[in-house]
Amino acid sequence: MNSDTVTYDMIRAAAGRLAGKVRRTPLLSSPFLNEIAGRQVFVKPECLQHTGSFKFRGAWSALSAMPEKQRSQGVIAFSSGNHAQGVALAARAHGVPAVIVMPTDAPRLKIDNTRALGAEVVQYDRATQDRDEIGERLAKERGLTLVKPFDSPLVVAGQGSVGLEIAAQAAEQGVSEAQVLVPCGGGGLTSGIALALAQDAPDMQVHPVEPEGFDDVRRSLESGQIEHNPSMTGSICDAIITPAPGKLTFPILRQLCGPGLIVADSECLQAMALAFLRLKIVIEPGGASALAAALFRTDLLEADTVIVVASGGNVDRELFSIALNDSPEVT
Amino acid sequence: MNSDTVTYDMIRAAAGRLAGKVRRTPLLSSPFLNEIAGRQVFVKPECLQHTGSFKFRGAWSALSAMPEKQRSQGVIAFSSGNHAQGVALAARAHGVPAVIVMPTDAPRLKIDNTRALGAEVVQYDRATQDRDEIGERLAKERGLTLVKPFDSPLVVAGQGSVGLEIAAQAAEQGVSEAQVLVPCGGGGLTSGIALALAQDAPDMQVHPVEPEGFDDVRRSLESGQIEHNPSMTGSICDAIITPAPGKLTFPILRQLCGPGLIVADSECLQAMALAFLRLKIVIEPGGASALAAALFRTDLLEADTVIVVASGGNVDRELFSIALNDSPEVT
Numbered sequence: 001m002n003s004d005t006v007t008y009d010m011i012r013a014a015a016g017r018l019a020g021k022v023r024r025t026p027l028l029s030s031p032f033l034n035e036i037a038g039r040q041v042f043v044k045p046e047c048l049q050h051t052g053s054f055k056f057r058g059a060w061s062a063l064s065a066m067p068e069k070q071r072s073q074g075v076i077a078f079s080s081g082n083h084a085q086g087v088a089l090a091a092r093a094h095g096v097p098a099v100i101v102m103p104t105d106a107p108r109l110k111i112d113n114t115r116a117l118g119a120e121v122v123q124y125d126r127a128t129q130d131r132d133e134i135g136e137r138l139a140k141e142r143g144l145t146l147v148k149p150f151d152s153p154l155v156v157a158g159q160g161s162v163g164l165e166i167a168a169q170a171a172e173q174g175v176s177e178a179q180v181l182v183p184c185g186g187g188g189l190t191s192g193i194a195l196a197l198a199q200d201a202p203d204m205q206v207h208p209v210e211p212e213g214f215d216d217v218r219r220s221l222e223s224g225q226i227e228h229n230p231s232m233t234g235s236i237c238d239a240i241i242t243p244a245p246g247k248l249t250f251p252i253l254r255q256l257c258g259p260g261l262i263v264a265d266s267e268c269l270q271a272m273a274l275a276f277l278r279l280k281i282v283i284e285p286g287g288a289s290a291l292a293a294a295l296f297r298t299d300l301l302e303a304d305t306v307i308v309v310a311s312g313g314n315v316d317r318e319l320f321s322i323a324l325n326d327s328p329e330v331t
Numbered sequence: 332m333n334s335d336t337v338t339y340d341m342i343r344a345a346a347g348r349l350a351g352k353v354r355r356t357p358l359l360s361s362p363f364l365n366e367i368a369g370r371q372v373f374v375k376p377e378c379l380q381h382t383g384s385f386k387f388r389g390a391w392s393a394l395s396a397m398p399e400k401q402r403s404q405g406v407i408a409f410s411s412g413n414h415a416q417g418v419a420l421a422a423r424a425h426g427v428p429a430v431i432v433m434p435t436d437a438p439r440l441k442i443d444n445t446r447a448l449g450a451e452v453v454q455y456d457r458a459t460q461d462r463d464e465i466g467e468r469l470a471k472e473r474g475l476t477l478v479k480p481f482d483s484p485l486v487v488a489g490q491g492s493v494g495l496e497i498a499a500q501a502a503e504q505g506v507s508e509a510q511v512l513v514p515c516g517g518g519g520l521t522s523g524i525a526l527a528l529a530q531d532a533p534d535m536q537v538h539p540v541e542p543e544g545f546d547d548v549r550r551s552l553e554s555g556q557i558e559h560n561p562s563m564t565g566s567i568c569d570a571i572i573t574p575a576p577g578k579l580t581f582p583i584l585r586q587l588c589g590p591g592l593i594v595a596d597s598e599c600l601q602a603m604a605l606a607f608l609r610l611k612i613v614i615e616p617g618g619a620s621a622l623a624a625a626l627f628r629t630d631l632l633e634a635d636t637v638i639v640v641a642s643g644g645n646v647d648r649e650l651f652s653i654a655l656n657d658s659p660e661v662t
Contacts, residue, residue: 117362280379281611
């Protein structure tokens with residue numbers, strides 16, 4: 001857990017520990033989406049993963065690699081929700097306690113689910129309190145191991161298993177060249193996928209996707225140094241709003257990724273409606289950002305094939321109904 | 332196409348023709364659904380299949396087995412919608428014309444999609460006109476081959492590929508004994524799955540599931556002869572409302588299936604909301620009937636494991652919003 005590098009071999013090793021524990025999500029497509037995008041679009045629906053997001057992969061990777069004595073004392077995580085559920089379920093499956101530090105404004109569904117999966121939830125105020133400080137203090141007090149949401153080699157290695165699957169599933173479709181769009185918060189999923197594809201599908205180019213106004217990763221890639229978001233609230237894409245790219249993830253993103261893309265909240269809602277209509281999957285706003293970029297920001301795309309990750313599906317029914325009913329009819 | 336039997340070997344042959352053409356849908360589950368059902372529940376989401384339902388399997392099976400000269404003249408199908416889309420896409424992929432005879436009250440989404448997939452749509456009045464007669468006349472006039480929605484050996488063989496996948500995927504989970512619940516209209520999917528499982532998973536028992544008041548199959552299984560529905564309208568489960576089980580399918584159902592189950596429309600809506608919340612998939616009312624039975628008609632179930640097929644996801648956004656917002660909160 002204390003090493004500060006992550007490699008392709010670590011992703012392969014994580015995939016071995018994950019085998020039979022995570023779902024190999026399919027690669028979906030629809031002629032209707034291809035028509036909107038003007039190219040072939042494949043969607044990797046990690047919303048269908050256990051706990052409704054890719055986060056279960058990283059959590060399982062971290063817990064399964066811990067020495068048993070350390071793991072048995074329990075784990076702690078801080079998260080706006082999807083990482084929380086991933087860690088909670090992975091801890092329950094390993095039979096160890098989990099404490100989750102969550103912001104008070106996290107979607108109620110995510111808080112409820114985390115509790116229902118057996119974790120203890122400790123809440124904090126996103127505007128005034130530092131979640132890292134809270135997490136580290138609790139960890140020390142109770143002897144818990146902190147499972148970071150993205151800036152940890154074992155977590156990145158677990159998320160990277162998505163990239164291994166993309167390379168294999170695209171090859172089955174005869175696709176080796178593509179732009180791969182990934183919803184990006186701290187960069188754990190994006191950097192893991194980029195590392196996997198650099199080896200298994202070197203003609204694929206990964207691009208992080210962020211909401212307008214919360215494009216810390218895009219700006220960091222442009223300036224060459226870690227940039228911060230001015231605010232942590234104000235987008236419906238809660239799952240991918242983080243202060244800045246990670247110290248571990250940013251150098252990987254910088255080395256391997258193409259420029260970042262940005263999308264509006266309204267485009268994410270419309271992508272959610274189209275995923276409902278054409279793919280029969282449920283995506284949350286942040287998780288729909290990459291699909292939104294593939295459908296509505298096509299001027300920045302060059303490849304004949306775009307592969308997008310739909311990173312999570314934990315959305316309240318109220319917000320989902322808004323996405324369905326307020327989106328322009330696209331049939 | 333003129334043989335009047337369907338065998339396990341025909342299902343295997345169909346699966347060979349379908350390889351690389353249909354999606355191998357995953358087997359999903361959620362600890363939250365298990366808790367409601369009081370047992371392990373697996374869901375086979377055929378809503379994620381091409382065109383949003385299992386029907387693409389049977390259509391591909393039928394078209395791919397036709398002599399090329401016959402196929403090139405085109406195909407015709409009559410359908411409330413899902414079979415229509417399956418045939419339309421399979422015909423387009425084979426580069427041949429398709430005529431689809433659809434009831435005037437079919438969901439607009441299904442009519443629009445069928446047209447968008449390149450088929451010619453001919454509409455008829457479900458209450459006063461006989462779709463079989465219309466279909467057969469058009470077929471004769473234009474030299475088209477009729478692709479029946481369920482009472483055809485090649486179509487049943489294609490649908491049976493779902494059963495092969497269920498047996499293999501359940502075995503991967505260590506499951507060999509289960510009750511398998513299948514939304515049932517004319518019985519093509521149910522009989523195909525039953526034939527596949529009789530060979531590959533003989534300790535699984537298949538049960539057809541129908542809406543209350545449209546339980547022709549359940550009553551037919553009870554009486555031992557083909558019974559008819561008194562009406563063809565009055566349920567939101569449009570995809571599985573048919574006049575009676577087929578001449579081909581009923582003897583198979585009678586030989587291989589356990590008693591039929593029935594569910595209320597309101598239970599289907601609630602199952603749709605839970606599938607949204609817990610599995611992140613979109614199911615249409617008829618397609619949700621088997622999940623509804625697994626969750627809410629548990630007094631009729633005995634096995635520790637229930638596997639349900641979610642047969643389709645082609646639902647208008649208006650009806651889906653009703654399912655989300657009118658269902659009791661189950662968290």
